[in-house]
Amino acid sequence: MTAKMFRANFEYFVQDDQASFPDAFEIDGGVQVPSDEFVVSRNKQGDPISRYGDDVWDFRNYRLAGDSGSARINFEFAHKDYRNEAKWLTFLLIYFAESSVNYGVSIATIMNYMKSVRRLIGYASSKSRSIEAVLSEKKYLDEFIRTLETKTLLTGFSSLVGHLARIPSDISGYKISSLYSSFLAREKSKALPEDLQHPVIPPRLLSLLIFDLEVFLNEILASIDSLVCFTEKIMHDPLFARCDSKQRQLGVRRREMAPFFYEASSVYGLEELLLKYGVSNIPGLSKFLTRIQHACRIYIHIYTGMRHSECLSLKHNALVIEKIMDRDVYKVFGDTSKFVGQKKRVAWVTSKDAVKAFEIAQKISILICSQCDILQDDAPLFISAVYLGFTGVKIDLNAPLVTQKHANKDQEVFNYFSSDLYVIEDSDFDHLVAIDPFRTWQKEKAFQLGSVWRFTTHQFRRTLAFYVSQSANVSIPALKSQLKHISREMTLYYCNASACISEFDHDEHISHLMREIKPESDAHAYLAVVADRTEPLFGAYGRFVDRNVTERESEGLLLNDRKELVSRFRKGELAYKETPLGACMTTSQCDKKLLRLVSACISCDRAIIKPSKLEQVITRQRIFVDELKSKDDSSIALRTELSELEDLESYQRRIALLRNKGGLACKTTGKH
Structure with a gap:
């Protein structure tokens, strides 16, 4: 048999300067498991990060920009007797799975498949059966499928079985009983209730949030230059703004000490701002900058409709002002890999309202990147404030850049807003029911009267599309005014811009969502008149x-x-x-x-x-x-x-x- 060479699926997505490729895998017949020294990931310099025999495989260097999920596989989830089996299944997905869209398989997709691998390994271990037995005997495979209770697990396992069935058994060592099991998983998935859509945010709550964000960002914009200078001084002077005990540790006598935090902030005219937001020390300043980043990101979500990962992938220079027919058009350029199979350059139109969020985020990004020696044009717009070194968290500057995902509620700007104002009222609940009367809102704890509304980035996307596609649904004058400019721009360029269609041309762009949701939005507006x-x-x-x-x-x-x-x-x-x-x-x-x-x-x-x-x-x-x-x-x-x-x-x-x-x-x- 002629030897064949296989390369990792995710290599298709890796840019030349991002990382070096892992080893290629050569087989010349029969089931050949890689040696423990086989390199599965490398850094930019070509040095091995993870080897096949390691219990942790680190693929963070191979993530697409903006991917917010994990990219490290810890095989300690598997019992020692099954750990090698888990690694082999994962290796097959990385090196042999075929993409349905003729591109490679990204790290994000592989990480999703790991959910099915974990469940499969867990089931086999609990039944003391081999993976080969579970996959090759229909009764075991069907029994395992019955343990999968969500659409995500079922569709994921269906894809996993489909991939394994297409890999020759003399390579994988697994003889899939038949593709019937993949079909069975899909059919069971269809029988489950549809995943609930993200709700359209009631207009009162959305208008209130935009107002609170505007007030906050305007306040920050007026002080951002002073805030940056203050932070730079702290970065470069080991005594400035430090407390008494810290300066004593550094051997400074009391009369020679630099100004403490409050006095130091007054040098830059920031004492009132920092006092208002409870910033009393350097770790608190790091948290404050992180919450400002969150405010900027949420504001950009509201005025573009982009996804969480798309926003995190934005670079420092993402906002571009173009002249089209003698008018300024504000565009945000970034990348997306969602549902398109590869990284794709894409644009979102926005309005002048979003400019202040970009200006603030850019200045914070430049500030943080100066600590990391990152070129300004390559700087992520939302790079993590942990690089400032103010919180004591150690971070490897040679590792992939960390963006600020705001996964912790303590990092969110919502902490500065009164939660009492965001309590769900009768009018808010009635709005939810009117838009989707078939959904049992009464049974969903998150949307009950008296609950505080929890905003998510997915909600902003659907909400913007719903309100922009039919202005009659916006009954609150303040919200009409707040969305006026973005409504005009989105309608003009997403619905009529055939000349620029390549910038918006992928199925999951908000322009497609607008066209998809417009009949629903129009029907709702009409029903409101009839009722x-x-x-x-x-x-x-x-x-x-x-x-x-x-x-x-x-x-x-x-x-x-x-x-x-x-x-x-x-x-x-x-x-x-x-x-x-x-x-x-x-x-x-x-x-x-x-x-x-x-x-x-x-x-x-x-x-x-x-x-x-x-x-x-x-x-x-x-x-x-x-x-x-x-x-x-x-x-x-x-x-x-x-x-x-x-x-x-x-x-x-x-x-x-x-x-x-x-x-x-x-x-x-x-x-x-």
């Missing part, structure tokens, strides 16, 4: 809804026909767009906009007009007309706007006449 019994609807389509959708039917739409309604929006049979007077249901291009008159909606057969909104428009129009009169009472602009006002007032009088005649059902009582 609103506080005032009658006018306009041709509004009268149609009033006459044909009774209160009972509206409840039915909410509960029974919602999926069908979303399907009709998805097919383009229905459309919904908020207008100044109410809403528009046209599925075709609007020809009324050409007139640039709000009153054009009055005669449109697809218009929904709400009396309350009509009154608001009339009030604003009267003010505008008065302003024009005060400047020039004979101008063409005045005559045009006065005519617009008269048309709106005339329609308002027609509505009043209809209501006074009693020809319209009262929506609150259902009586004439």
Whole structure:
């Protein structure tokens, strides 16, 4: 048999300057387990980090930028009698598993497979069976599958069996009974309830969070230069800002001591800021910087919709301002490997609102990287503050760079905000139910009335897509204002930017999520109008809804026909767009906009007009007309706007006449 050479799957993802490759594996027939000295990982210089015989394999050098999971495999999870088996299974996945997308298999994917390997080893050990017996005998394999209780474990094991079945048994030593077991795992997975979606954050809570973050970041931005200079002084002067006992340890007499922390902070005008946030010593300063980083990252999540790993992969120079059609467009450039099989350059549009978060994070990044001799352009935007050396944690500067993942709640900016304000209220709970009435929110502890809302980065992504894709769902004026710019930019460039599509072109980019979620978002906005019994609807389509959708039917739409309604929006049979007077249901291009008159909606057969909104428009129009009169009472602009006002007032009088005649059902009582 001709010898064959195999290389580690993850090599496809490794950049030339990131690390040296592990050993290649050569086989010339039969099952050949590597020697204990076989190198499975190396550092940049080519020195071995882990060998096959080691109980810990360290793959951190081979992680993709931004990967937040572990990259070290500790085989001590396996009993000694099964430890070699665990290593061999893992080795097969690393060197022989074939990717379904014609690329290598990343370290993150291999680490996910380890969940199945651990369960398989644990099961075999508990039954005193060999791995070969479990994999080759159908009754054992089926019995093991019945112990897997989650969709993640089932789908993971299905993939694992599929990989092992495609590796020739004369290489692996395992004869898989059949792919039926992989099929069985997938079918059992389908029978389990769907994984719950991340909730859309209720508008009151999201608006409050944005406000709190804005106040905090504006305060930090005003002091960031002083904060950086203060920290640099501490880094370079071993006495500055140290306590009495620390300076005595260094042999300094009392009268020669450098200023202690509070006095030192006053030199830079920081005493009030640090006192406000409880920063009283150098370890506390490190925590403060970490929480500032968290605030910046959360703000970027809110205004881009990127994932946790995507945000952590950002470099110092990620934010770019481009000129497109004589306007500034703010773009964030980074990499993603999620669902695309390889690292891919990708962009997210954002708004000017996010600039302050980038400015603060950049200055902190430069500060920390100066300690590590990292080139500025290569600097991670969210490099860990542990490199400052303020907390006593030892860190290897030759190891892969550590980004600040904020895995510990004590590192989060939320500690500076009043939790009482984020307690879930009736309106918040009603919002959750309205968006997903089929979900049993009452049984989920995290979302009960009186609980403090726990924000996660995945929530920001879905929430942004939901609100941006349908502005009618944003009923709080403050939130409308907060999302105004990002809504415009995302709609313009994700929905209409065919020239830039390569920057947004992968299935899991937020641009795809926006298009996917829009039918659901539009349906929710429409149902909110149908279910609103506080005032009658006018306009041709509004009268149609009033006459044909009774209160009972509206409840039915909410509960029974919602999926069908979303399907009709998805097919383009229905459309919904908020207008100044109410809403528009046209599925075709609007020809009324050409007139640039709000009153054009009055005669449109697809218009929904709400009396309350009509009154608001009339009030604003009267003010505008008065302003024009005060400047020039004979101008063409005045005559045009006065005519617009008269048309709106005339329609308002027609509505009043209809209501006074009693020809319209009262929506609150259902009586004439």
